[in-house]
Amino acid sequence: MVESTIHATQAIVTLDVPIQGIVWGSIITVNMWAKSIGTGVVFLAAFLWFRHSKDDMPNLRWIMPIIAFLALNVFLFFTLIDLHQPYRMIHIFTHPHWTSSITVGAWLASTFLGLVSVLMVIGVADAFPSLGGKKCKVTAAARNNSAVYEKIMPFMVFLAIPVTTYTAIIMAQASARELWQAPTEVMQMMWAALMAGSAALIFVSGSWSKEARKDLALVLTIAVFFSFMMYMSEYFFSFKSSEAEAILEFVHSGGAYNVEFWFGMTVGFIIPFFLGMSYMKSENMTLLRFAALAALVGLFFVKDVWLKIPQMLPLS
Amino acid sequence: MKLGFLVDLNLCMGCKGCEIACKVENEVPLSTWRLRVKYIDLGTFPDTRRSFTPLRCNHCESAPCERICPVSALHYLENGIVNIDSDRCIGCAGCMMACPYGAIYMDPETNTADKCTYCAHRIESGMMPACVVACPVEANIFGDLEDDHSNISLYIMEHKGAVQVRKPEKHTSPTHFYVGGGNQTLNPLAHQRIEGYNLFNNITHLDHVGDKNHGILDRFLAPFVGHEKPDNTSFMNSAAATESHEEEGGH
Numbered sequence: 001m002v003e004s005t006i007h008a009t010q011a012i013v014t015l016d017v018p019i020q021g022i023v024w025g026s027i028i029t030v031n032m033w034a035k036s037i038g039t040g041v042v043f044l045a046a047f048l049w050f051r052h053s054k055d056d057m058p059n060l061r062w063i064m065p066i067i068a069f070l071a072l073n074v075f076l077f078f079t080l081i082d083l084h085q086p087y088r089m090i091h092i093f094t095h096p097h098w099t100s101s102i103t104v105g106a107w108l109a110s111t112f113l114g115l116v117s118v119l120m121v122i123g124v125a126d127a128f129p130s131l132g133g134k135k136c137k138v139t140a141a142a143r144n145n146s147a148v149y150e151k152i153m154p155f156m157v158f159l160a161i162p163v164t165t166y167t168a169i170i171m172a173q174a175s176a177r178e179l180w181q182a183p184t185e186v187m188q189m190m191w192a193a194l195m196a197g198s199a200a201l202i203f204v205s206g207s208w209s210k211e212a213r214k215d216l217a218l219v220l221t222i223a224v225f226f227s228f229m230m231y232m233s234e235y236f237f238s239f240k241s242s243e244a245e246a247i248l249e250f251v252h253s254g255g256a257y258n259v260e261f262w263f264g265m266t267v268g269f270i271i272p273f274f275l276g277m278s279y280m281k282s283e284n285m286t287l288l289r290f291a292a293l294a295a296l297v298g299l300f301f302v303k304d305v306w307l308k309i310p311q312m313l314p315l316s
Numbered sequence: 317m318k319l320g321f322l323v324d325l326n327l328c329m330g331c332k333g334c335e336i337a338c339k340v341e342n343e344v345p346l347s348t349w350r351l352r353v354k355y356i357d358l359g360t361f362p363d364t365r366r367s368f369t370p371l372r373c374n375h376c377e378s379a380p381c382e383r384i385c386p387v388s389a390l391h392y393l394e395n396g397i398v399n400i401d402s403d404r405c406i407g408c409a410g411c412m413m414a415c416p417y418g419a420i421y422m423d424p425e426t427n428t429a430d431k432c433t434y435c436a437h438r439i440e441s442g443m444m445p446a447c448v449v450a451c452p453v454e455a456n457i458f459g460d461l462e463d464d465h466s467n468i469s470l471y472i473m474e475h476k477g478a479v480q481v482r483k484p485e486k487h488t489s490p491t492h493f494y495v496g497g498g499n500q501t502l503n504p505l506a507h508q509r510i511e512g513y514n515l516f517n518n519i520t521h522l523d524h525v526g527d528k529n530h531g532i533l534d535r536f537l538a539p540f541v542g543h544e545k546p547d548n549t550s551f552m553n554s555a556a557a558t559e560s561h562e563e564e565g566g567h
Binding site for chain 1: 366406409414506514535
């Protein structure tokens with residue numbers, strides 16, 4: 001009975017419109033996931049070139065920008081289709097509002113994609129000398145300016161940092177959602193980029209030296225470990241905000257998001273951690289590829305849950 | 317000039333006159349609200365009472381929606397109103413994610429964000445907002461906060477200790493105030509939403525944001541081929557296809 005089950009201090013909503021539901025859904029998850037790959041491979045390429053000679057990773061110079069180009073296009077495509085007025089995307093460039101991370105991010109990501117395209121053209125033209133024949137002006141210009149690649153690359157690494165993290169600032173600016181806090185989200189985005197970048201490069205590292213592959217495995221293992229620790233800290237110990245606590249209580253109590261979260265955590269973080277560690281002892285490439293695949297799959301599910309759950313909380 | 321709103325919850329009787337007036341004045345589509353009145357039941361039987369809280373955009377002085385809007389579709393007017401330009405809006409829903417009060421919705425007819433503008437078009441013509449005019453008990457008090465002699469300033473001074481805003485911890489500096497409210501009415505975490513305790517238990521939840529009949533592909537094709545405008549019938553049809561929640565134990 002109502003009178004015996006409801007505490008006197010508790011109030012019950014008896015008439016209100018339903019909450020709006022999931023506004024930013026899986027389209028945004030794909031957006032974030034693809035961007036992690038697109039910027040992550042740039043970080044990893046820079047790290048590997050710093051640690052090893054280019055001969056240790058013979059295909060990295062051309063395949064890295066191709067992966068980044070494809071991933072960034074997926075990211076921008078999903079950004080576009082999430083808009084309710086997609087043709088007005090141009091307003092971000094014609095009427096920019098610079099306090100918005102969405103605006104800053106769109107400009108940075110577009111610049112980044114432009115530079116990745118330059119790297120891709122030069123990298124591919126250099127790697128395949130017969131491509132385009134003698135008459136192709138694009139490949140000829142690319143080969144003539146081959147040194148531009150190495151000049152752009154350091155700038156790309158620095159640009160990749162805000163491109164990776166600006167989504168975290170968007171989430172921080174979404175001040176209605178207490179679960180998304182700037183410091184943790186920024187670091188989660190960085191770890192996600194290192195996870196996704198190393199995982200993506202593992203698939204194309206068949207011809208690389210063992211040392212270079214071990215470095216990939218090491219980065220993947222470290223990234224999943226620290227990312228896992230951050231998620232766990234947030235998941236169990238978000239006591240300081242009553243809203244974040246209420247959101248997480250909703251997931252703790254079970255249901256579809258609880259299952260999705262722990263599935264993602266197991267597949268994307270726990271399994272790749274142990275497989276990555278095993279690789280460093282066994283050097284079994286199949287294990288490493290499986291770890292990379294699992295990390296990419298799990299990362300998607302965890303990001304999806306983390307994106308959606310704060311939207312389940314009524315704001316009024 | 318800084319326009320503000322104050323609602324005296326001691327006077328509000330939950331007639332929803334303001335809600336209807338707003339709907340009519342601004343042609344707010346079905347399934348969306350610029351202003352709504354929430355009912356909350358307090359206490360334990362037989363010592364119970366029902367509280368009514370009109371909820372609308374708070375026109376914050378430090379508005380998160382204005383800050384996150386990538387194209388300045390949400391912008392300040394000189395009188396402090398946070399206005400929205402639906403012709404510029406790109407429909408990214410950033411404002412919906414930023415507003416701590418859940419005051420912004422995606423208009424299913426224009427597929428752009430929309431919200432209460434304090435009836436900026438009426439104010440421009442020297443009229444009061446529609447909800448103020450419609451309120452039979454004058455619970456809605458509207459005016460210039462910078463004018464010490466305006467109704468709202470006098471009301472605030474008279475009720476100094478009892479004036480509250482929603483979620484002050486968000487540091488948004490709302491220009492929308494309440495008198496007679498309490499934690500249970502203004503804090504969404506201080507009350508429960510229990511299935512079956514709704515005044516109308518046969519409630520249909522529309523599971524879409526914006527126009528349900530305007531999918532991703534339609535968004536790209538609409539400028540060239542147009543799309544069917546949703547009307548009451550289309551909403552009734554979508555309601556029939558959506559799960560409804562009917563529980564015992566209601567009123």
